[in-house]
Amino acid sequence: xxxxxxxxxxxxxxxxxxxxxxxxxxxxxxxxxxxxxxxxxxxxxxxxxxxxxxxxxxxxxxxxxxxxxxxxxxxxxxxxxxxxxxxxxxxxxxxxxxxxxxxxxxxxxxxxxxxxxxxxxxxxxxxxxxxxxxxxxxxxxxxxxxxxxxxxxxxxxxxxxxxxxxxxxxxxxxxxxxxxxxxxxxxxxxxxxxxxxxxxxxxxxxxxxxxxxxxxxxxxxxxxxxxxxxxxxxxxxxxxxxxxxxxxxxxxxxxxxxxxxxxxxxxxxxx
Amino acid sequence: xxxxxxxxxxxxxxxxxxxxxxxxxxxxxxxxxxxxxxxxxxxxxxxxxxxxxxxxxxxxxxxxxxxxxxxxxxxxxxxxxxxxxxxxxxxxxxxxxxxxxxxxxxxxxxxxxxxxxxxxxxxxxxxxxxxxxxxxxxxxxxxxxxxxxxxxxxxxxxxxxxxxxxxxxxxxxxxxxxxxxxxxxxxxxxxxxxxxxxxxxxxxxxxxxxxxxxxxxxxxxxxxxxxxxxxxxxxxxxxxxxxxxxxxxxxxxxxxxxxxxxxxxxxxxxx
Numbered sequence: 001x002x003x004x005x006x007x008x009x010x011x012x013x014x015x016x017x018x019x020x021x022x023x024x025x026x027x028x029x030x031x032x033x034x035x036x037x038x039x040x041x042x043x044x045x046x047x048x049x050x051x052x053x054x055x056x057x058x059x060x061x062x063x064x065x066x067x068x069x070x071x072x073x074x075x076x077x078x079x080x081x082x083x084x085x086x087x088x089x090x091x092x093x094x095x096x097x098x099x100x101x102x103x104x105x106x107x108x109x110x111x112x113x114x115x116x117x118x119x120x121x122x123x124x125x126x127x128x129x130x131x132x133x134x135x136x137x138x139x140x141x142x143x144x145x146x147x148x149x150x151x152x153x154x155x156x157x158x159x160x161x162x163x164x165x166x167x168x169x170x171x172x173x174x175x176x177x178x179x180x181x182x183x184x185x186x187x188x189x190x191x192x193x194x195x196x197x198x199x200x201x202x203x204x205x206x207x208x209x210x211x212x213x214x215x216x217x218x219x220x221x222x223x224x225x226x227x228x229x230x231x232x233x234x235x236x237x238x239x240x241x242x243x244x245x246x247x248x249x250x251x252x253x254x255x256x257x258x259x260x261x262x263x264x265x266x267x268x269x270x271x
Numbered sequence: 272x273x274x275x276x277x278x279x280x281x282x283x284x285x286x287x288x289x290x291x292x293x294x295x296x297x298x299x300x301x302x303x304x305x306x307x308x309x310x311x312x313x314x315x316x317x318x319x320x321x322x323x324x325x326x327x328x329x330x331x332x333x334x335x336x337x338x339x340x341x342x343x344x345x346x347x348x349x350x351x352x353x354x355x356x357x358x359x360x361x362x363x364x365x366x367x368x369x370x371x372x373x374x375x376x377x378x379x380x381x382x383x384x385x386x387x388x389x390x391x392x393x394x395x396x397x398x399x400x401x402x403x404x405x406x407x408x409x410x411x412x413x414x415x416x417x418x419x420x421x422x423x424x425x426x427x428x429x430x431x432x433x434x435x436x437x438x439x440x441x442x443x444x445x446x447x448x449x450x451x452x453x454x455x456x457x458x459x460x461x462x463x464x465x466x467x468x469x470x471x472x473x474x475x476x477x478x479x480x481x482x483x484x485x486x487x488x489x490x491x492x493x494x495x496x497x498x499x500x501x502x503x504x505x506x507x508x509x510x511x512x513x514x515x516x517x518x519x520x521x522x523x524x525x526x527x528x529x530x531x532x533x534x535x536x537x538x539x540x541x542x
Binding site: 165 | 332351352359361371375390473482485487516517518535539
């Protein structure tokens, strides 16, 4: 049985002293570099693989500083602060000849039983089996590593202007393809599968990039295990596009109505 | 004429090579350390004061690693990547005897005229003059450095359980007190004035802390100048409280309907 493309992409070699080596893989290639979600998952994997790490991921910020080239990279993980209830990690990815290409931080925290309350509810959704999967053939490779079942919002965009302005909001079922049991790395990747909103809003291709991505993990290990490989209910929206930058926020819900993660990003667009 | 407390709190001495020295001030004291918003503003001020800095703030993440003690601190700023359209900064605050107390990153970007679109609108709001200001006397000092005119949601919380569960959402007018013309540092501070939601939801005091705060600045310099010292329309909400952590998101709108900043955080609570 062949290994899942995500597991291949997340393979890291421990180089000692918080350094890890890895390689980009063609399956997750985007326009001019790897899909940002797999970079986020790699940085998280490096933190989780650090021998001093305790607890589960709580927050991750990834700053996409420069284009990542095809080939090898090194991830350096540093424990900036080892607290009683949280650990604060600094992470940096670099490539020979390119220098620092990604910076980031991860907070891990102990799993605890506490008072719990859901102040937000998942939106109503059709059964995933009744929603056709978006065709991804012939598109950037990473799109084919996910199954997108779009219920609301543009599911694709044309390559020629002019498009009609559409809402920034999407609602869809999403999961790894082929299906794969959910873990925090997969969740970190899924949190970046929300197409950069301006492409959906304008309906045609322009140069865009995620500048900075922040994901909060609200799921415990048991929540991930309960969800398994079934599709996540995802919603995403953006608030404003101005001066070459835009925000967007997304939510990833388990199919039992548990909020697993929220993810925010600021994106750059050229014109 | 005396200087504004925020300007006093943001005073930094350049120590060379990206290092800046400052001191906590009693006006912005919170429970067991300074108000997180003034820490965010200080980290931003240090980046903006760096001689190599170009462009305006686009994104800021602040990780509150450990309690900040009363007294002096050092902020170290490092340009991790100097790109064509963005600069990526790493920031760290430390105190003698306490080590690293705060880490963070800031992205700055050039001001540009581009296609613009508002996909979200501000909520309807009463005129600020018709909404009474929340009393802040006798509370943590930092609250008295802001004027809160709450239109929706709890404006305070009692000190004894049991409270009735309330919605996590707030809508209010907020500004520095005394009034002060808006700049990015003030905006970074205002972005953290959203009371940790669990206190409002549960209606009584429990130990809480912001773990990580991310703010996206959508305002250009002209937007800030146009707003001046008038109150900002603020909304905040949270989605889930579970396992000792909760998320929350806030929006800060100019009174002409321009979205100036969005801010997200993950908070820790004890039980």
